[in-house]
Amino acid sequence: QVQLVESGGGSVQAGGSLRLSCVASRSIISNNIMGWYRQAPGKQREFVAAAGPGRSTGRSQDYAGSVKGRFTIPRDYARNTVNLEMKNVKVKYTFIYYCNAPLNKVLSTSYADYFWGQGTQVTVSS
Numbered sequence: 001q002v003q004l005v006e007s008g009g010g011s012v013q014a015g016g017s018l019r020l021s022c023v024a025s026r027s028i029i030s031n032n033i034m035g036w037y038r039q040a041p042g043k044q045r046e047f048v049a050a051a052g053p054g055r056s057t058g059r060s061q062d063y064a065g066s067v068k069g070r071f072t073i074p075r076d077y078a079r080n081t082v083n084l085e086m087k088n089v090k091v092k093y094t095f096i097y098y099c100n101a102p103l104n105k106v107l108s109t110s111y112a113d114y115f116w117g118q119g120t121q122v123t124v125s126s
Contacts, residue, residue, distance in 0.1 A: 003028050004099050008083075009120030014091050020084040020120060022099030028115055032105045034082040036073065038095035039119075045098065045111065049073040051082060067093075089124045096121050 008020040022034070035050035051073045052060030061073055072085045082099065099117040102108060
């Protein structure tokens with residue numbers, strides 16, 4: 001049973017914008033922290049952004065330093081969706097992007113303690 005589904009990846013030119021979406025089952029997204037990670041071939045997945053369950057924009061969001069000011073992670077509560085808004089993208093942002101959520105709604109340092117989507121490829125060209 002697929003519980004996290006990403007979409008919106010594709011090709012974009014450097015300096016452009018892209019929106020990734022992650023639709024989650026209600027049981028997963030409700031009152032849970034939602035996050036985005038990214039991974040290059042042969043590399044470990046790395047944190048991109050996370051949004052807490054609260055509806056106060058900004059106070060419950062966290063970003064990797066490399067994307068702060070360029071990415072935002074808005075949640076659409078009505079659609080059980082968390083998005084990743086990417087602006088002024090760079091070639092080095094070419095990765096597979098994954099949506100995730102803690103299995104037990106508690107943060108963990110182990111990737112095994114998270115639901116993961118199948119990933120969506122983002123390719124930024126110069």
